[in-house]
Amino acid sequence: MSRPLRKDYRTADFEQLSRMIKEHPLMKEPGAEQQHLHKLRTPEYRTKCVMRASLDDIALGINLYKLQLDTPMSPTLEEPNYLKEPASSARSAHSARPPATPFIKVLLRKTPIVVLFERRSMTALADTKEGRQVMEDNRKYDELLSGTDKTRRTVDADTQTKTALMKSRLVNTERLTTAQMGSYVSNFEMYDTYTDLEKSTTSVQVQGEKKMEITTYHVGGVDQFVGINSLPGFRLALMLTMRILASNVFEPQQRRYRNMAPPDPLAEDVKFKYRLGLLWRLSPPLSDPKVHQAVSDMSFCPSNGDIMAVAYGVYSHGKVRKLPRSGWVYVWNIKNPVNPERRYHYQVPVVTVEFSPTQPQLLAIGLHNGGVEVRDISGQDLPPLAVSQRSSSPHFEPVTAIKWIYFEGDVGCRNPHITPFLATSQAGAVTKYRLINSPNMLGLEQQRFQRAEGELEGIPIERQPPAASLLANRHPQCLEIVLDPVQADIYYVLTDEGTLYKCSTNYPLQHLELRQVHDGPAACMEFSPWSPRMYLTCGSDWCIRIWLAGILLPIVTLQHHLSPVHCARWSRTHSTILVSLSRSTVDIWDLRNSTMKPVSSTVIDADIFYTTFKFTHCGRSLAVGNEAGNLLMLSFEDMPFPPHFQYKQLKRAIFKALSMQPDLRKQVKSVGYFGYPGGTKQTRA
Known part of the structure; x- marks a missing residue:
């Protein structure tokens, strides 16, 4: 006969377990301090039973709890025989679902690291005193751990740390030993030593x-x-030492010159102010500060933009009472903006300098007495490589400009890579010099210009006939020479009459074209880097004119200051921006914004007149010279970002400037495409 199963047959076990939990020290009534901390806890934290225990304690407690539930009841708690179930009831109880283990939530918290003992590993050579001491320590450590109960529990594990030593035995040097030595020197020996000095x-x-x-x-x-x-070695070491010392002072400026931190096009605070910032000032270390030494010309090395040659002489005769009897050529390096690395002294002022595009170590120098020299700046204190002679170049007027040329078929050079160069003088002559197997250069006269007469192409001016024909005034003064960017044999010459001569090296002693570009001396001319047919000129009539080949009149005329424009050049990074230099200001023009006034004018040393300037190779810096002999290195700041299609931007700006001149606009439109093939940038060295 079966009995109904009692569900509370383990009630006594659970009552005993609950009694043990209540008697546990953690379950006692908390004190006043613990009650205060209990109030500060969150409500969620109050409902939890929190115990501080390790993982081993938790695992051991769970195992013991399972053992207590699985063990049979003690005889005292065993039920009487009349309450035992028969076999059928036992089978049904055996098939019943076992009680589930209570759920325990374990919260792991990070405890502070407690360092009980630490022993750093040390590696030493076995044949040294330190190595022997390490081996003795290891032997003592093994003796202490020897025995059955002293064996240390160790676990082998793989790691990614390299076991190979990173330092070889060869790099270890022997320890230096010092000793004190005494010596005796008498007063007589000291006196004799200092007497010889x-x-x-x-x-x-x-x-x-x-x-x-x-x-x-x-x-x-x-x-x-x-x-x-x-000694050459000492001078080289001194030059390198001065470069290192100068970099401690001019490192931010040198980084800016090298464009190591270009402007971010995604910056939120971008402002276009067209500003010029002063990087440094190159001051020549002259022995006599009263001697007038103006920056007359400069030239950057074609292969290394950090090197530049500066000519010091006479630029304007207004403040000079008499002609100086000396001139200098300094070769500067931006790694040392304090002292030049090459110095060449002359008995007459230096007018112009120009590096060779094919042999960048060669520097052509034009003097005030009509002489021309070529020097090799790769070595110190080297004599001139070649000097002009009076038999082949009988001109005594100053050499105003020099340009190296190259065309196929040129023979007679000592080196096939050394090309001839053209030099213009104030005598109205263009001379071609060539280096031969001789210390003297071979000079051949290419052109000898005459004074212009009658009405010329270009701007209309009133040309007064000379009152008397003077032999000294028959020839105009040549002020500038420019090479054509496409045709290697074509070059242009500017004169003090404001005329532009187009000549060719294949047709000596005759010019191809003649045009009136200024009503006064024309000082500078340069082709646009994005158009071989567009060029600008500036002169003493306060104007900057932009010309286009095939059109007789200037397409754009810029005028702002009532002073002569000494120099004007196109920007190397923006097709619509050009920079002009007057006596006291450096002006930046942007054809996209306005042709009536410059977008910015910078004045540095207002009481000193400027002479000339040139762009660096990258186009983001500017070297400006003045009559005090200082060379100011300026950097472009807060400039607009260069457009992707430079030629299209230039063409759009030109047509915008000609919106009020429909006739001239039609002529420009009839010219068609006036850029380089593909609209790319192309310049000649």
Whole structure:
């Protein structure tokens, strides 16, 4: 006969377990301090039973709980026989679902790291004192751990750390040992030593007006410092040391010159102010500050834009009472903006300098007495490579401009890569110089211009006939020479009459075209980097004119200041921006904005007149010279971003400027495409 199954047959076990939990120390009534902390806890935290235990304690508690539930009841708690179920009831109870294990939520918290003992590993050579000490420590450690109960539990695990030593034995050097040694020197020996030394103090000029005293000693009447300074190795080491010292002061400016941090096109605070910032000032260390030394010309090395040659001489005779009897050519490097790295002295002022595009170490120098020299700047204190001679170039007027040319079929050069160059002078002559197997250059006269007469193409001016024909005034003064960007044999010459001569090296002693570009001396001319048919000219009539080949009149005329424009050049990064230089301002023009006034005018050293300027190779910096002999290196700041289609932007700006001149607009439109093939940028060295 079966009995009904009692569901509370383990009630006594659960009552015993609950009694043990209540008697546990954690379940006792908290004190006053614990009650205060309990109030500060969150309601969710109050409902939880929190115990501080390790993982081993939790696992051990769960196993013990399972054992207590699975063990049979004690005899005292065993039920009487009359309450036991029969076999059928036992089978049904055996098939019943076992009670589920209570759910326990484990919350793991990070505890602070407690370092009980730490022993850093050390590697030493076995044949040294340190190595022997390490081996002794390892032996003692093994003895301490020897025995059955002293074995340390170790676990082997793979890691990604390399076991190979990163330092080889060869890099370890022996420890230096020092010792004190005594010596005896009498007063007589000290007196004889200092008697042989002749002390001399000289004052050396540093950075313009600053002076520094240097004390040297002479041994046997010979200055030791002079002998050391004449060594090539010492001078090279001194040059490199000065570069390192200068970089400590001019490092931010040198980074800006190298364009290491270009402007971000995605910046939110972009402003277009067309501003020029001063990077540094190159001041020549002249021995006599009263001597007038103006920056007459400059030239950047074609292969290395950090190197530039500067000519110091006479630019304007207004403030010069008499002609200086000296001139200099300094070769500067932006790595050392304090002192030049090459110096060449001349007995007459230097007018112009120009680097060779094929041999960048060659520098052509034009002098005020009509002489021309070519120097190799790769070495220090090298003599001139070639000098012009009076038999082939009998002109005594100043050489105003030099341009290296190249055309196939040129023979007679000492080196096939050394090309001839053209030099213009104030005598109205263009001379072609060529280096031959001789210390003297071979000079051939290419052109000899005559004064223009009658009405010419270009701008209309009233040309007065000369009152008397003077032999000294028959020829105009040549002021500038420019090479054609496409045709290698074509070059252009500007004169003090404001005329532009188009000539060819294939047709000497005759010009191809003649045009009146200014009502006064024409100082500068340059082709646009994005158009071989568009060029600008500037002169003493206060104007900058933009011309287009095939049109007789200028398409755009820019005029703002009532002063001569010494120089004007196209920007290397923007097709519609050009920079002009007057006596006291550096103006930036943007044809997209306005042709009536420049977008910005920069004045630095207003009491000193500017002479000339040139762009760097990258086009984001500008070198400006003045009559005080200072060369100002300026950088373009807050400039607009270059357009992707430069030629289209230039054409759009030109047609916008001609919106009020329909006849001239039709002529420009009839010219058609006036850019380079593909609209790319192309310049000649």
